[in-house]
Amino acid sequence: MVASQGRVVLITGASSGIGRACAQLLSERGHTVYGTSRQPLTEAPKGWHWLELDVTRDESVRRAVDAVLAAEGRIDVVVNNAGYALAGSLEDTSIEEARQQFETNLLGVLRVCKAVLPSMRERRTGLLIHISSLGGAVGLPFQGLYSASKFALEGLTESLRQEVAPFGIQATLVQPGDVHTRITENRVLASQSGPGSAYRAPFETTLKTIEADERDGVPPEDVARTVLELLEHGSVRVRYSVGKLVQRAAVMAKWMLPSRAFEALVMSLYGLSRD
Numbered sequence: 001m002v003a004s005q006g007r008v009v010l011i012t013g014a015s016s017g018i019g020r021a022c023a024q025l026l027s028e029r030g031h032t033v034y035g036t037s038r039q040p041l042t043e044a045p046k047g048w049h050w051l052e053l054d055v056t057r058d059e060s061v062r063r064a065v066d067a068v069l070a071a072e073g074r075i076d077v078v079v080n081n082a083g084y085a086l087a088g089s090l091e092d093t094s095i096e097e098a099r100q101q102f103e104t105n106l107l108g109v110l111r112v113c114k115a116v117l118p119s120m121r122e123r124r125t126g127l128l129i130h131i132s133s134l135g136g137a138v139g140l141p142f143q144g145l146y147s148a149s150k151f152a153l154e155g156l157t158e159s160l161r162q163e164v165a166p167f168g169i170q171a172t173l174v175q176p177g178d179v180h181t182r183i184t185e186n187r188v189l190a191s192q193s194g195p196g197s198a199y200r201a202p203f204e205t206t207l208k209t210i211e212a213d214e215r216d217g218v219p220p221e222d223v224a225r226t227v228l229e230l231l232e233h234g235s236v237r238v239r240y241s242v243g244k245l246v247q248r249a250a251v252m253a254k255w256m257l258p259s260r261a262f263e264a265l266v267m268s269l270y271g272l273s274r275d
């Protein structure tokens, strides 16, 4: 178990949205925060340190982790948050686009875990907080690879928990519903999803709903408060959901409704039907 006060925290994807809100809140609460991203910040961070880190590059991850260990002697908590959303029908998504989605959202988390675990094991303490998504619990239409990357993150984290527990290390998942961040502007559209696509009309309808939901989402500070609670809590469960009650309830409905009824419900939320 890590000391409850003044923890050393490494956050990926801290240049905007959820990661930035986490960096701000955790540093205000007296924790030593290293927030990271590929691009430098547009304005200087207040009360936390920024480091360059591209989760898709081994050397970049190694350099940032070594820099924190050299400066602080330890990393108590990692918030694996960096990620982006790829949208488009699965048929219109190239294998390379799919690979890039997994490279960031799944293998980026694995890279950071592999870099920090040796020092955590040595100290027999540590907490890994993985930002998943409600899309990691429900397969979302036209966000198939995004959902797949978050489903994979859920599996990775469930397995990881069992492997690292004997070393005193904990891992947990946070599943936000829609959050108002730059995820909307940063969304990557599958290159074949343009005018020639057979899926164009339903994709456009769905994308409009996705974007409107995100703009109407909860503020990233709501997710940061959950992350803070987990960090200051002694023992963490496998997963926590954050966001609008209706979206969190939709996940529960998956286990309560007959599968085709649940699927029809999800489709209707995105303006889709079977015919």
Ligand SMILES: NC(=O)c1ccc[n+]([C@@H]2O[C@H](COP(=O)([O-])OP(=O)(O)OC[C@H]3O[C@@H](n4cnc5c(N)ncnc54)[C@H](OP(=O)(O)O)[C@@H]3O)[C@@H](O)[C@H]2O)c1
Pocket (backbone or CB within 6 Å): 012, 013, 014, 015, 016, 017, 018, 019, 036, 037, 038, 039, 040, 053, 054, 055, 056, 081, 082, 083, 084, 085, 104, 108, 131, 132, 133, 134, 175, 176, 177, 178, 179, 180, 181, 182, 183, 184, 186, 214, 217, 220
């Ligand atoms: N917003 C939502 O509705 C929502 C819902 C559920 C889950 N999430 C998850 O929350 C996490 C944060 O997303 P957000 O909503 O805060 O989006 P955001 O505002 O677009 O922020 C994404 C962050 O990830 C960083 N990033 C992207 N690719 C990276 C890479 N290869 N290496 C390092 N950093 C990288 C970005 O910085 P650089 O581009 O400078 O590197 C940025 O700081 C993601 O994992 C996302 O899937 C978001």
